Amino acid sequence: MADLFAPLRLGALDLPNRIVMAPMTRSRADANGVPLDIVAEYYAQRASAGLIVTEAIxxxxxxKGYVRTPGLxxxxxxxxxxxxxxxVHGKGGRIFAQLYHTGRVALPDWLPGGVAPVxxxxxxINGTNQTDEGKKPFVMPRALETDEIAGVAAEYGQAAQRAMEAGFDGIEVHAASGYLIHxxxxxxxNTRTDRYGGSAVNRVRFLREAVESVVAVVGKDRVGVKISPRIKFNDVVEPDAEEVYPVVARELSECGIAYLHGARQGAYEVHNLRALFSGAYLAGSGFDFEKANDAIVSGTADAVVFGKPFLANPDLPRRYREGLDLAQPDQGxxxxxxxxxxxxYPAHM
Known part of the structure; x- marks a missing residue:
């Protein structure tokens, strides 16, 4: 019977354990979106994770939608x-790049020529975004023209190509948190009336095109997708999530990708999609060791994604295995x- 420390074949990768480091924005890039030198040290410290998924890129x-965030x-x-x-590879780790487009979350401050976001x-969006000059209200985005959308989907594949040049082991497509795919x-x-709006199948079309553009570059066994139905963030509502997400699961199954990463936030029971998805299921959000291990033992998930525990505990798999105390991160x-x-944050002595 598998547990959290059992190895896992995840697409093209062999993971030594089922403890995955979640993608977490840390704002350690310069003004040009170039990761600082300390970013390499940060991820390498956490290389004992079965898999690292980077912050959104x-x-x-x-x-680009936030200050000091990295690009590819x-x-x-x-x-x-x-x-x-x-x-990370020098420390024996495995690392996927999480790719995203922030869409209407962006402010003109960071976009070429100060144009409106798409x-x-x-x-x-209601509310504000944080800038170095303080909080600024979100702006009215420009609706993409139908003939533009395929080109935007192709940008995921282009970034995936650059990720492969940078040595990543694979790609996680970010289809969560109220960003463009979401x-x-x-x-x-999405109130469109063309082939990208209206029915659930139409609204899933952009996700599928983005995923297919990545698969064409890196291969289906090195691709995962993150979803977070009804997350309370960026004005996400999704009144018909029960109709949309089974379509998501089936479409992604047809793509043959390695995994589906479901963030359990909001009212939708995302783990129910596992029966509709042919690849591995990675469960995320709010797990402690006991709940995570139970999810693996019961077969509810194939791996569990941990976020906050990895912030102050770079050696998290060891701490869980040996029952060691967890440090708490400095929220500031x-x-x-x-x-x-x-x-x-030091490893446990």
Whole structure:
């Protein structure tokens, strides 16, 4: 019987355990989206995870949505990520790049020429985004033209190619948290009347095209997708999630990808999709060791994704295996730009 410490064949990779490090934005890139040197140290410290999934990385200049977040667009960004993957591999780890486009979350402050962000429809988010000048209200996005959308989907594949050049082991496509792909899935955000709007199948179309563009570059056995139905973030509502997400699971099964990563936030029981998806299921959000191990033993999940516990516990798999105490992270330094609260958490003695 498998448990959290049993090895797992995940697509093309052999994982030594089923403890996955979640993608977590840490804002340790420079103004040009180039990861700082300490990013390599940060991920390498956590290389004992069965798999590391990086923080979200933007796929194009129009995709950046936050200050000090990294991209995979320029040669400088690729070179910096190559240092990260080489350092992680040198410690025996495995690392996927999580790729995203923020869509309407972006502000003109970070976009080429100060243009408006793009989205499925011209519907703005309520609230503000954080900038170095303080909080600024979200702006009205520009609805993508039908003939633009395939090109935006292709940007995921282009970024995946750059990720392979940087030495990543695979790609996680970010279809969660109210970013562009998720915006297409939600009928309260996507009010289109063309082939990308209306029915559940139509709203899933952009996700499938983005995934197919990545699969064409890296192979289906090195691709995963993250979803978070009804997450309470970025004005996500998804009134018909029960109709949309079975379509998501079936479409992704047809793509033959390695895994589906489901974040259990909101009212939707995302783990129920496992029966509809042919690959591995990675369960995320809110797990402690006992709940995670139970999920593996019961067969509810094939691996479990941990976020916050990895912040202050770089040696988390060992601490769980040996029953060691967990350190608590400094909440004030999660998005701060330096080494403090990032690479200065020690392994357990």
């Amino acid at each position: 933007y796929v194009s200049a129009m995709a 667009v320029t040669s400088e960004q690729v070179a910096a990520w190559k240092k990260v993957t080489q350092t 989205a499925p429809s011209a519907i703005a 915006q297409f899935l939600d009928a309260t955000i 330094t999660i998005y701060w730009g330096g080494a403090k609260g990032y690479v200065d």
